[in-house]
Amino acid sequence: MQTETKSIAAIVVELAAQGADAGRIADIAISTWQGVYAALSRIIGHRGIAALYKRSLYLTRADYPWLTAEHEDGLEPGKFTALHTALLQQTSSNAAAAHVALLQIFHDLLVSLIGASLSERLLRSVWDKHSTGLAAQDSTQ
């Protein structure tokens, strides 16, 4: 799991390094988040995932203050519009770093609550899709 979040991180960071614009990074980020939302909301409900997401944003803001409070309230079921907007306004490397940090913090929070093996079990489909899927997409470019 740890390695899988890292592989997602590596892909995003590499894309940024290759000169992908912030829009591309933001799209990838939102697509990953929607995958996470789809995998978890069925089990822990919208409120459960919204609370975790909000807490993750709060923790990530220490390093990325531009992920401001106004983004916290904007989580409509399955939509990450506010995050998308915020990422768009950054440089692509900054956006990629913030996305990776947020995802890592969210993941660590989930692991601390329900354990690594169950987290991995629940998010496996997301990592499969967003690490191998993206890597394949990346290689075709």
Add this chain to the structure above:
Amino acid sequence: MTSGKATINLLRTGVPGLDEVLGGGLPEFSFNLIAGSPGAGKTTLAHQIMFALATPARPALYFTVLGEPPMKMLRYQQQFEFFDSEKIDSAIRFINLADDMAVGDLDKVMGRIVAEVEVHGPGLVFVDSFRSVTLASQNEGGSFVSLQQFIQQLGILMASWQATTFLIGEYVTEGDPNPVFTVADGLFWLRQSAQRNSIVRKMEIMKMRGQPTLPGLHTFSISKFGIQVFAPPSFTVPPETGSMSPGTGRLLCMGVPGLDEMMGGGLPHGYSLLIAGPSGSGKSIMASAFLIEGARNGEMGIIAAFEQRSNRSRGRGMVELIKTGRIGVVETRSSALSVDEIAMQLITEIRRLKATRVVIDSLSGFELALAPTFREDFRESLSRMVTGLASTGVTVLMTSELEDRYSDLRFSPYGTAFLTDAIIVQRYIELDSRLQRVLAVVKVRARAHSNELRLFHIDDSGIKIGDMLADHVGLLGGRPTRSQDQQSDAVETGDG
């Protein structure tokens, strides 16, 4: 001709002891309710059953409704050994209905359940917790379907989908004429009662259609392995340690020289013997001698020790046999046990060691180890345990602390004397300015035995039985006097 009738398959619940209480297992496709106060273990019971029964071919759907946040539930349930992450999303799917429920529309909730059931075709369905469904329907007032209709629909739906269903709910009062009770095939009621500083968990199967369940409250414990139910010892267990019926055949040596003769040759195999006497009179030593004698003859023994004592005070012979595994020890440090729990531990140990001799030392300590709530029906439970132990074919020796009362003749403080097949009483008497011990065999069921009161003393090698005090009277009064015809200047006793 048995064909033509519906066959009800019984599922093994995976909860130790529960299948016995249910009368063989859980009927497949039944519609069950798990009720009880918060913290009673409802969710744990549901999860344990689910993890035991769910397979990819018979998947389970676990709907969480308001109640306990699912993340908390998963966090705590995975602490149990039965929780298997690998089953999640293959054999088990958790589905959160909180958002549907928040609207308060039972139609919508039902629609969601139907949709999920149609997609996954589950063999098992859990709805946790049902109380929130009840509350939501009350708050809402103008619902399109009433709660009763909702439950009936759910019952019909699950039966036609051939899903074994559990509704988990908190119900404060049993008298509550909740419609769920009528619809349900099975009703599991979990309770926990606190008395003094002990908490005791009990389970009752208040209803189980078509099943000969064991009536009454059954204690259970929750450990890292999950729930274990302590079903009362079964009386139908075939004796594994011998084919002789109690009282016939073999006589067991007691290991105390002279005692066998007093008992008419020894203790009949399969009997239960009570040794009653005041503190320090030598009951435990006699019990040890009984086990050591057994070990000498190649028999395995078990001691259930409820007295707080170190190995050293058990005597060297015992310690050695315990160390080499010839004598098993069932020891309990807990102070909140039930008789059934101890009986189950004993029976497990008896089977493991194929033991033939069992000592319970002592009933007084045993009673103290019980949770206060069980002390009231100690006699009934003890009777059940003795019968249960007897059905395994073992010979049981119990000791019981008995305060010396010189005004009456008693054998046990609990009225337990009638439960046992044989009784030996030990007492102190005052004789020649010394505190001396006497013993007598009070009863050996269906056998001729000595009626002598015999002096005995204890030395390093154990109990030594001495003579009768034939020239004294009033031994049971504690202050014997020489018989009148033996000595003319006898001290007069109080009652002349």
